[in-house]
Amino acid sequence: MNKLPTKLRFSPYVWSKIVYLRDKGHTEISGFGISKPDDLLLVTDFVLVKQKTSAASISLDAPAIASFIDEQLALGRKLCEISRIWIHTHPGNDVTPSDTDENTFRDRFGGLNWAIMCIVGKAGAVSARLKFNVGVKTEMELSAEVDYSYPFSGSNYEAWNKEYADKVEEETCHIWKGNTVFSEAYADYPEGHQGNSCYNWGHQKYWNHCNRRYEDPNERLQKSPKVIIEAATEEKPTNKPSEFNMVVPEGHIPLMNELEKYSVPEAIQLIVDLDIDLDEIDDYSCYHDEKGDIVAELIMENETDERESIGEHGGFVDQAGKLMLAPSISGGNSWKDKSNKKGKK
Amino acid sequence: MSQEMVTVYFINNEEGGFAGNIQVPQGTTAAQLFESKLPGKNPGDYYIRLNLSEATADQVLCNDDRFAITPQKIDGAK
Numbered sequence: 566m567n568k569l570p571t572k573l574r575f576s577p578y579v580w581s582k583i584v585y586l587r588d589k590g591h592t593e594i595s596g597f598g599i600s601k602p603d604d605l606l607l608v609t610d611f612v613l614v615k616q617k618t619s620a621a622s623i624s625l626d627a628p629a630i631a632s633f634i635d636e637q638l639a640l641g642r643k644l645c646e647i648s649r650i651w652i653h654t655h656p657g658n659d660v661t662p663s664d665t666d667e668n669t670f671r672d673r674f675g676g677l678n679w680a681i682m683c684i685v686g687k688a689g690a691v692s693a694r695l696k697f698n699v700g701v702k703t704e705m706e707l708s709a710e711v712d713y714s715y716p717f718s719g720s721n722y723e724a725w726n727k728e729y730a731d732k733v734e735e736e737t738c739h740i741w742k743g744n745t746v747f748s749e750a751y752a753d754y755p756e757g758h759q760g761n762s763c764y765n766w767g768h769q770k771y772w773n774h775c776n777r778r779y780e781d782p783n784e785r786l787q788k789s790p791k792v793i794i795e796a797a798t799e800e801k802p803t804n805k806p807s808e809f810n811m812v813v814p815e816g817h818i819p820l821m822n823e824l825e826k827y828s829v830p831e832a833i834q835l836i837v838d839l840d841i842d843l844d845e846i847d848d849y850s851c852y853h854d855e856k857g858d859i860v861a862e863l864i865m866e867n868e869t870d871e872r873e874s875i876g877e878h879g880g881f882v883d884q885a886g887k888l889m890l891a892p893s894i895s896g897g898n899s900w901k902d903k904s905n906k907k908g909k910k
Numbered sequence: 911m912s913q914e915m916v917t918v919y920f921i922n923n924e925e926g927g928f929a930g931n932i933q934v935p936q937g938t939t940a941a942q943l944f945e946s947k948l949p950g951k952n953p954g955d956y957y958i959r960l961n962l963s964e965a966t967a968d969q970v971l972c973n974d975d976r977f978a979i980t981p982q983k984i985d986g987a988k
């Protein structure tokens with residue numbers, strides 16, 4: 566009696582290739598696992614299909630998939646060896662399928678006798694789900710492992726690089742937030758950030774507050790009408806925090822202006838260090854302290870807060886011993902908590 | 911009188927997967943072959959090619975044609 570499969574195995578060679586291609590760019594990648602003909606749950610190669618990718622999405626168009634199948638058939642392979650194991654990567658370490666992944670697995674792989682959706686996280690986690698679409702239709706999670714008992718050859722960076730260059734088209738992605746625009750950016754973890762529950766992509770701090778938008782609004786419209794509606798109603802971005810009559814303290818610059826000097830990973834890392842939510846960037850000014858670190862302070866509206874004022878031209882020492890000045894004197898300092906936030910650069 | 915047949919190289923990625931020569935009656939259209947192989951399925955859910963170009967429903971299959979049914983686009987996202 567045959568046992569149900571429980572493992573998806575990768576040859577050492579193919580696992581090296583997947584990890585190399587996964588880490589080559591800032592985006593997700595996708596392709597098909599090529600199975601050993603007499604052991605279909607042993608993946609011996611990974612082949613990229615021509616695709617458009619962003620930091621958190623992949624799209625393989627139909628002609629590219631058809632070409633991939635033609636190429637593989639020409640190599641003498643069978644369809645069950647080449648198009649049943651769909652592999653794609655996720656940013657971070659969350660390898661839970663998204664709704665898009667689930668829809669694709671259902672709609673594009675639901676007509677196959679069997680198929681596997683395998684997701685490889687940037688930080689090394691792997692998920693694999695086997696689905697039988699015939700007989701007693703069922704799905705089961707598989708463990709994934711590298712099978713070192715399978716003979717393997719060395720790396721082939723030249724060929725892998727060429728495959729990546731030929732097949733992966735990274736889409737420029739803008740992160741818009743408030744009046745700050747990072748252009749030609751890829752939303753990604755900050756450099757060196759391994760990801761954790763706090764800074765997970767699923768955390769609203771770095772994800773829900775980011776409106777990703779492709780360069781061409783018309784192209785984006787075709788993909789997601791919802792986004793273009795937002796685009797049509799958003800104001801044209803500006804780098805000046807003038808709409809709320811903000812006053813930046815002397816010697817400070819708006820934090821968003823500072824952030825635009827850096828690459829997006831650097832900027833996000835700085836925001837992490839400063840512990841500032843993305844939707845609060847506009848509320849901060851900053852300056853460099855004597856060590857060169859960045860100190861961020863809340864910029865307040867240039868109006869008197871009447872809650873605790875001791876006079877329009879006066880000041881007081883708060884409970885922490887800190888001198889607080891009235892707005893009319895300081896030109897923007899506030900009664901509100903303006904505790905400094907420091908970030909290293 | 912026997913019906914004349916034409917040989918078509920047929921690729922169907924669905925179900926168990928098939929790639930090989932089949933015989934179809936002369937005059938068979940792309941739509942008819944699709945319906946015979948994937949009855950009840952919506953052609954719009956697939957990328958259907960005849961001789962490496964996207965097929966139209968009323969194209970008539972000829973001897974040595976290559977007819978392929980492969981998936982539409984595949985999307986993934988985090």
